[in-house]
Amino acid sequence: MSNTTYTINGDLLIGQNTEHGSEKPFHAVNPATGEQLAPAFGSATVADVERACVLAGQAFDAYRETTLAQRAAFLEKIADNLLDIGPALIERAMQESGLPQARLEGERGRTVGQLRLFAKVVRDGAWLATALDSALPQRTPPRPDLRLRKIALGPVAVFGASNFPLAFSVAGGDTASALAAGCPVVVKAHGAHPGTSELVAKAVQAAVAACGLPEGVFSMLHGDGRTIGQALVAHDAIKAVGFTGSRQGGMALVRTAAQRAEPIPVYAEMSSSNPMFLLPNALARNAARIGSGFIDSLTLGAGQFCTNPGLVVALDGPDLDTFCAAAAAALEGKPASTMLTPGIHSAYVDGVSRLAGAAGVTLLARGQQGNTACAGQGALFATDAATFLANPALEEEVFGASSLVIKCSDIGQLRQIAEYLDGQLTATVFLEVCHAMVHGGPFPATSDSRSTSVGASAIDRFLRPVSYQDLPSWLLPEALQDDNPLQLWRVRDGVLVQA
Amino acid sequence: MSNTTYTINGDLLIGQNTEHGSEKPFHAVNPATGEQLAPAFGSATVADVERACVLAGQAFDAYRETTLAQRAAFLEKIADNLLDIGPALIERAMQESGLPQARLEGERGRTVGQLRLFAKVVRDGAWLATALDSALPQRTPPRPDLRLRKIALGPVAVFGASNFPLAFSVAGGDTASALAAGCPVVVKAHGAHPGTSELVAKAVQAAVAACGLPEGVFSMLHGDGRTIGQALVAHDAIKAVGFTGSRQGGMALVRTAAQRAEPIPVYAEMSSSNPMFLLPNALARNAARIGSGFIDSLTLGAGQFCTNPGLVVALDGPDLDTFCAAAAAALEGKPASTMLTPGIHSAYVDGVSRLAGAAGVTLLARGQQGNTACAGQGALFATDAATFLANPALEEEVFGASSLVIKCSDIGQLRQIAEYLDGQLTATVFLEVCHAMVHGGPFPATSDSRSTSVGASAIDRFLRPVSYQDLPSWLLPEALQDDNPLQLWRVRDGVLVQA
Numbered sequence: 001m002s003n004t005t006y007t008i009n010g011d012l013l014i015g016q017n018t019e020h021g022s023e024k025p026f027h028a029v030n031p032a033t034g035e036q037l038a039p040a041f042g043s044a045t046v047a048d049v050e051r052a053c054v055l056a057g058q059a060f061d062a063y064r065e066t067t068l069a070q071r072a073a074f075l076e077k078i079a080d081n082l083l084d085i086g087p088a089l090i091e092r093a094m095q096e097s098g099l100p101q102a103r104l105e106g107e108r109g110r111t112v113g114q115l116r117l118f119a120k121v122v123r124d125g126a127w128l129a130t131a132l133d134s135a136l137p138q139r140t141p142p143r144p145d146l147r148l149r150k151i152a153l154g155p156v157a158v159f160g161a162s163n164f165p166l167a168f169s170v171a172g173g174d175t176a177s178a179l180a181a182g183c184p185v186v187v188k189a190h191g192a193h194p195g196t197s198e199l200v201a202k203a204v205q206a207a208v209a210a211c212g213l214p215e216g217v218f219s220m221l222h223g224d225g226r227t228i229g230q231a232l233v234a235h236d237a238i239k240a241v242g243f244t245g246s247r248q249g250g251m252a253l254v255r256t257a258a259q260r261a262e263p264i265p266v267y268a269e270m271s272s273s274n275p276m277f278l279l280p281n282a283l284a285r286n287a288a289r290i291g292s293g294f295i296d297s298l299t300l301g302a303g304q305f306c307t308n309p310g311l312v313v314a315l316d317g318p319d320l321d322t323f324c325a326a327a328a329a330a331l332e333g334k335p336a337s338t339m340l341t342p343g344i345h346s347a348y349v350d351g352v353s354r355l356a357g358a359a360g361v362t363l364l365a366r367g368q369q370g371n372t373a374c375a376g377q378g379a380l381f382a383t384d385a386a387t388f389l390a391n392p393a394l395e396e397e398v399f400g401a402s403s404l405v406i407k408c409s410d411i412g413q414l415r416q417i418a419e420y421l422d423g424q425l426t427a428t429v430f431l432e433v434c435h436a437m438v439h440g441g442p443f444p445a446t447s448d449s450r451s452t453s454v455g456a457s458a459i460d461r462f463l464r465p466v467s468y469q470d471l472p473s474w475l476l477p478e479a480l481q482d483d484n485p486l487q488l489w490r491v492r493d494g495v496l497v498q499a
Numbered sequence: 500m501s502n503t504t505y506t507i508n509g510d511l512l513i514g515q516n517t518e519h520g521s522e523k524p525f526h527a528v529n530p531a532t533g534e535q536l537a538p539a540f541g542s543a544t545v546a547d548v549e550r551a552c553v554l555a556g557q558a559f560d561a562y563r564e565t566t567l568a569q570r571a572a573f574l575e576k577i578a579d580n581l582l583d584i585g586p587a588l589i590e591r592a593m594q595e596s597g598l599p600q601a602r603l604e605g606e607r608g609r610t611v612g613q614l615r616l617f618a619k620v621v622r623d624g625a626w627l628a629t630a631l632d633s634a635l636p637q638r639t640p641p642r643p644d645l646r647l648r649k650i651a652l653g654p655v656a657v658f659g660a661s662n663f664p665l666a667f668s669v670a671g672g673d674t675a676s677a678l679a680a681g682c683p684v685v686v687k688a689h690g691a692h693p694g695t696s697e698l699v700a701k702a703v704q705a706a707v708a709a710c711g712l713p714e715g716v717f718s719m720l721h722g723d724g725r726t727i728g729q730a731l732v733a734h735d736a737i738k739a740v741g742f743t744g745s746r747q748g749g750m751a752l753v754r755t756a757a758q759r760a761e762p763i764p765v766y767a768e769m770s771s772s773n774p775m776f777l778l779p780n781a782l783a784r785n786a787a788r789i790g791s792g793f794i795d796s797l798t799l800g801a802g803q804f805c806t807n808p809g810l811v812v813a814l815d816g817p818d819l820d821t822f823c824a825a826a827a828a829a830l831e832g833k834p835a836s837t838m839l840t841p842g843i844h845s846a847y848v849d850g851v852s853r854l855a856g857a858a859g860v861t862l863l864a865r866g867q868q869g870n871t872a873c874a875g876q877g878a879l880f881a882t883d884a885a886t887f888l889a890n891p892a893l894e895e896e897v898f899g900a901s902s903l904v905i906k907c908s909d910i911g912q913l914r915q916i917a918e919y920l921d922g923q924l925t926a927t928v929f930l931e932v933c934h935a936m937v938h939g940g941p942f943p944a945t946s947d948s949r950s951t952s953v954g955a956s957a958i959d960r961f962l963r964p965v966s967y968q969d970l971p972s973w974l975l976p977e978a979l980q981d982d983n984p985l986q987l988w989r990v991r992d993g994v995l996v997q998a
Contacts, residue, residue: 106640126995141605258757262922265947423761448764489988489995496625496988 003086006202008195010041012048012222013205015055015215021048021222028194031098031345032338034373041194043223049186049231055216056155056184057237062214064152064182067478068486072119074211075179078171079115081203082108089199093165096193098338098374103301104166111166114173118180118459127181127459128479131491135470144470147480150463152182153265154239155216157232159225159253160190160197161244161269162340163304169193170200170220174242174267179217181462183240187220188229192341194222225249230256233266240462243268244306247397267448267461271397272425273310277414282430283319290430291326294403295334295378299367302337302376303401304344307426310397313417316384316407324405327380328365336370336377337401344399345374351398352379358394360387367401376400385413389420502585505701507694509540511547511721512704514554514714520547520721527693530597530844531837533872540693542722548685548730554715555654555683556736561713563651563681566977567985571618573710574678577670578614580702581607588698592664595692597837597873602800603665610665613672617679617958626680626958627978630990634969643969646979649962651681652764653738654715656731658724658752659689659696660743660768661839662803668692669699669719673741673766678716680961682739686719687728691840693721724748729755732765739961742767743805746896766947766960770896771924772809776913781929782818789929790825793902794833794877798866801836801875802900803843806925809896812916815883815906823904826879827864835869835876836900843898844873850897851878857893859886866900875899884912888919 010025011018021042028037044052066074082089093104121127128149136143156178160169167173175185189197201220208217221228233241233256241257243250243266250268257266278290297309314320339345355361360383367378378401385408388394394404408414448461473482484490489498511520520541527536543551565573581588592603620626627648635642655677659668666672674684688696700719707716720727732740732755740756742749742765749767756765777789796808813819838844854860859882866877877900884907887893893903907913947960972981983989988997 120993126990254762255757258754258762263753263757263947448762491625494619 003088004081004084004203004206005088006085006199008039008092008198010039010194010222011198012042012044013198013201013218013220014048014052015219016205016209018202018205021045023223026191026194026222028096028192029342030095031341031374032372034342037095037195041222044221044228046227046231048221049228049235052186052216052219052221053155053232053235053237055219056186057216059184059214059216060152060154063184063217066182066213068122068125070211071180071182072122074207074213075115075119075122075176077207077210078179078204079112079119081207082112082115082171082200085199085203089166089196092199093193093196096196097162097165097340098372099165099301099340107164107166111171114167114176115171118176121459122180125479125486125488127463128488129463129465130479130488132480132493134493147468147471147476148465149468149477149479150460150465153462153464155184155186155237156462157235157238157241158185158187159229159241159243159245159249160187160193162190162192162344163301163306164244165190165193165196166200168244170197171204174244175204177459178240178242178462181459183462184217185219186232186238187218188225188232189220189222191222191224197222225252229253233257234260236262239264241266241268242461245270246399247271265448265461269306269425271399272306273395273397273421274307274424274426274428275311275313275418275421276309276428276430277418278312278314278320278323278430280315280319280411283314283323286430287319287322288326291323292330294323295327295330295380298380298403299331299334299337299378299401302339303348303378304340304399308399308401309428310403311395311421312403312405313408313414314405315411315414316409320405320407324364324380324382327405331365331367331378331380334367334378334401336368336372336375338370338372339374339376339400342374345376348376348398348400348402351396351400352402354393355379355381355398355402355404358383358391360384360391361394361404364405378402381405382407385409385417388417395422502587503580503583503702503705504587505584505698507538507591507697509538509693509721510697511541511543512697512700512717512719513547513551514718515704515708517701517704520544522722525690525693525721527595527691528841529594530840530873531871533841536594536694540721543720543727545726545730547720548727548734551685551715551718551720552654552731552734552736554718555685556715558683558713558715559651559653562683562716565681565712567621567624569710570679570681571621573706573712574614574618574621574675576706576709577678577703578611578618580706581611581614581670581699584698584702588665588695591698592692592695595695596661596664596839597871598664598800598839606663606665610670613666613675614670617675620958621679624978624985624987626962627987628962628964629978629987631979631992633992646967646970646975647964648967648976648978649959649964652961652963654683654685654736655961656734656737656740657684657686658728658740658742658744658748659686659692661689661691661843662800662805663743664689664692664695665699667743669696670703673743674703676958677739677741677961680958682961683716684718685731685737686717687724687731688719688721690721690723691843696721724751728752732756733759735761738763740765740767741960744769745898746770764947764960768805768924770898771805772894772896772920773806773923773925773927774810774812774917774920775808775927775929776917777811777813777819777822777929779814779818779910782813782822785929786818786821787825790822791829793822794826794829794879797879797902798830798833798836798877798900801838802877803839803898807898807900808927809902810894810920811902811904812907812913813904814910814913815908819904819906823863823879823881826904830864830866830877830879833866833877833900835867835871835874837869837871838873838875838899841873844875847875847897847899847901850895850899851876851901853892854878854880854897854901854903857882857890859883859890860893860903863904877901880904881906884908884916887916894921
C-alpha cells in the first residue's frame with residue numbers, strides 16, 4: 001500500500017477549505033531538544049470559529065439522517081485514511097510529543113480500532129434505544145401508538161488532549177463517538193501537537209469528501225483555549241462539548257457553557273490521582289512484588305497516563321516498609337523520560353518541589369536524571385494519614401511520575417482516607433493476590449459522571465430521546481417501523497425482542 | 500379496605516421526624532374561593548435543609564446497594580400507601596388546585612402506575628446497562644477482564660410542579676425514577692398544594708419505615724424557592740436535581756448548580772408552546788373538525804398541561820378561515836375553568852392582555868367568563884408570520900388556555916417558522932387525516948435534552964457507569980457475575996445475551 005501524502009502547512013481546516021489562520025502565529029516545540037519545529041501555524045480568528053460552527057449547523061440535519069450503513073462507512077474511511085498516512089504520522093507525533101515510536105504506533109492502532117468499533121456500534125443500532133408501545137384504544141384513557149428512539153444532539157466541540165496525540169485528539173474517542181451519534185464536529189486542536197493534528201484532520205476531511213457528506217461535518221481550528229476555545233463553546237450552533245485535560249481548563253469550559261442562554265452538556269475528563277489501596281493480606285504476601293510493579297505503572301509514559309497512580313494508601317508497619325523499599329529501589333533504577341511539553345515539564349518540577357517542601361512529607365526516592373530538555377525524573381514521597389487529611393494541597397494531582405504513600409495507623413483511618421478523597425477516574429484495590437481495578441468518574445475526574453469518554457457507550461453523550469405518537473409506519477424512521485427493517489433489539493410493549 | 504388516616508399538621512418531614520418549620524408561616528389557598536385553607540404551614544430553615552441533605556448522604560451507600568427486589572418492593576409499598584389514603588387525598592388536592600375530582604383520581608392512578616412501572620423497571624434490570632468483556636491474555640497488548648454497570652449518582656433534590664399535584668410532585672415521576680435508580684430524595688414541596696404534599700410524603704415516609712430502609716432515603720421540606728430551593732441545590736450532598744415548572748424557576752436552579760464547586764445535572768422541564776403545524780391537505784379535508792378538536796385540547800385542564808398547544812402554524816386562505824371560524828365558535832361555548840393558584844391566574848390575565856395589545860395581533864374569540872376567584876377565560880388570537888418573526892415576545896409561553904394562530908403566505912414561510920422556534924416539548928403535525936405527535940425536549944423545554952422525565956428511561960438521569968477490572972466473580976455485584984444470577988440481558992463480548 002502506498003502512503004497518502006498530506007503536507008503540514010500550519011493550516012486551519014474549515015469544512016473543505018484549507019487556509020492559514022491570520023491570528024497569533026506559533027510553532028510546535030520538540031520537547032526532547034527544546035527546538036521549534038517548522039512550519040509556523042496560524043491561529044483562528046473568532047470569525048473563523050463562526051464560519052466553522054455555521055457550517056456544522058448547516059450540515060447537521062442531513063448528517064444526522066444518514067443511514068447507519070453510510071455513517072459506519074464514513075468512520076471506517078477515516079480509519080483507513082489515517083493508516084494510509086503511514087510513517088509520516090508517527091514521525092511527526094514523535095517529534096511533537098517526545099513519546100517513543102512503539103507507544104505511538106500502539107496508540108494509532110487504538111485510534112483506528114476505536115473508529116472501527118464505533119462503525120460496528122452504529123451498524124448494531126443498540127444506541128438508538130428503541131422502544132415501541134402499541135396503541136391500547138380500549139383502555140381508559142386510551143393509549144396512542146408511541147415509539148421512542150434517540151437522535152443526535154447537534155454539532156459537538158472537541159478539545160484534543162496533550163497526552164494522547166492520536167487516541168484523545170483530532171480523530172480520537174470524542175470525535176469518533178460524536179460522529180457515530182450523528183453530530184458534526186469542530187475540533188480545537190491541542191497546541192502541543194499541531195502538525196499531528198493537521199495530518200489527522202486532513203485524513204478526516206478527505207473522508208468527508210469521499211463519502212459525499214456535507215462539508216460542515218468536520219472542521220479543525222488552531223488557537224488559544226481562552227479565546228478560540230471559549231468562543232467555540234459559547235457558539236449557538238454547538239450543542240455539546242468533549243474535553244480531556246486539566247481541571248482548570250475543563251472547569252473554564254464548564255463555566256462558559258453554563259453562562260450560555262441555552263445550557264449544554266460539557267463532558268470534561270479532568271484530573272485524577274487514581275489512589276491505590278493496599279489491603280493487609282495483599283501486602284503481607286506480595287509487598288516487594290507489588291512495590292516494583294507499582295513503579296512500572298507510575299513511570300509508564302513518563303507518568304502522563306490519566307490512570308497514573310498518584311496516591312498509595314496502606315497500613316503502616318513492616319510490610320509497608322518492604323513495599324516502600326522495593327518501590328524506592330525500582331524507581332532509582334528508572335531512567336527519566338521526555339515529558340510532552342515544556343509547560344507540562346515545568347509544572348511537574350514545581351509539583352515535585354511543592355511535595356518535597358511540605359511539612360510532614362519525606363522523600364523516599366528519585367528516579368534517574370535525564371539529559372533531554374524536558375526530562376521527567378520520577379519521585380516517590382511518604383506521609384502519614386493525619387498530615388494528609390490536614391493539608392488539602394497534598395491531594396492535588398501532580399501530572400507526571402510522582403506519587404505519595406499515605407501511611408495509616410489502622411483500617412478505620414484507611415477508610416477515612418477513602419471517604420475523604422475527591423472523585424477519581426480509577427481506584428485500585430489490592431485484596432489478596434489479585435489485581436482489581438474499578439473504573440469510574442465522579443467530579444473532578446469528570447464534569448459529568450453519567451457517561452464515559454471511552455468505550456462504546458461514549459456515543460450516549462451525544463444523543464437525546466424522541467417519542468413519536470400515532471405516525472404511520474412509512475413515515476417513521478427505519479429504527480421504529482413495524483417490520484423492523486434494521487433487525488434491532490427493541491423494547492416492544494416492555495419486552496426486549498428482535499421482532 | 501379501610502383507609503389510612505394521616506393528619507395534615509403543616510409539617511416538614513426530615514427522615515422519620517415530623518416537625519413544624521420555624522420559618523415564614525403560610526397557608527394553602529383555595530383558587531375557586533380565594534380563601535385560605537387550614538392549617539398553617541411552617542417553612543424550613545437552611546439548617547433544616549442541611550439536616551435533610553446530611554441524612555440523605557448517610558443513607559446513600561446502604562440504599563444504593565439494596566437488592567433489586569427490595570427496591571421494587573419499596574416502590575410498590577409507596578403506591579399501596581398512596582391508595583390507602585383514600586378520598587381524603589383527592590378532597591385535599593381538589594381544594595388546593597381547583598382541579599376536578601375525576602381528573603385528580605385519574606392522576607392518582609397515573610402516579611400509582613408510575614411507581615409500579617419503576618418497580619418493574621428495577622426488577623428487569625435493563626437500566627444497569629451491563630457489558631462484560633472477557634480477558635484476552637494472548638492479545639498484544641493483553642486485555643484484562645472488564646465489566647460495566649451503571650450505579651446511582653447520589654441524593655437527588657426534587658421540586659414538585661403546580662399543575663400535577665400528584666403525578667409531578669412529591670411521589671411523582673422524578674421521585675419514582677430517582678428512588679428506582681438507588682438515589683435518596685429530598686423534595687421541596689410546591690407551595691400551591693402543601694397539604695396534598697404532606698399526605699403523600701407521609702405515605703412515602705411510612706413505606707421507608709415499613710421496608711426497613713435508612714430514614715434519610717426520603718425527606719420533604721416546605722419553603723421559598725429562592726432560599727430553601729437554592730440552598731438545597733447548592734448542598735454538597737445533592738448530586739442531581741429534578742424540576743418541573745417555569746423557565747425562570749428552572750434556569751435559576753441551573754445557574755445555582757453551575758456555580759457549585761462540583762457541577763451537577765439539573766433536569767428542568769420548563770416552558771413550551773407546543774406548536775401545531777396544519778399542512779394544506781389536512782386542512783382541506785378536515786379544517787372544521789381539527790378546529791373544534793384543537794379547542795378541546797387547548798382548554799383541557801384550564802390550559803395548564805405541559806403539552807398545551809399555544810401556537811398554530813398554517814397557510815393563510817379559505818381553509819384556515821374555516822379552521823379559525825370553527826375554533827372560535829367552539830371556544831365561545833367553553834366555560835371558564837378555575838386555574839391552579841392566584842399567581843398563575845394573574846400571570847395568565849397579564850399574558851392575554853399583552854397579546855391583545857400587541858401590534859399586528861387580532862383577537863379571534865374568548866371563552867366564557869367564569870365566577871370563581873381564579874377563573875381562566877380562554878383566548879384565541881391570530882397574526883401573520885412576518886409580525887411573529889419580528890416580535891420575539893409573541894413566542895413566550897402564556898401558561899393557560901391561550902393560543903396564537905400564525906398565518907403563513909407559503910410553505911417556505913411555514914418552514915421558516917419551524918426553524919425559528921425555540922426547542923419544544925412537543926410538536927404536532929396534521930398531515931393527511933392522521934394525528935401525529937413528536938415528543939422531545941430541546942432547550943428551553945428542558946435544561947438537559949439527553950433524557951426524559953416521563954417513561955421508564957427517566958431512571959437513566961440518575962445513573963452513572965462503572966467498570967470493574969479483573970475482580971473475582973464473588974466480589975462483583977450480582978448484575979456482573981459470571982453465572983448471571985439476575986438473568987439480565989447483557990452485552991457480553993459485544994453481543995446481547997441472557998447468559
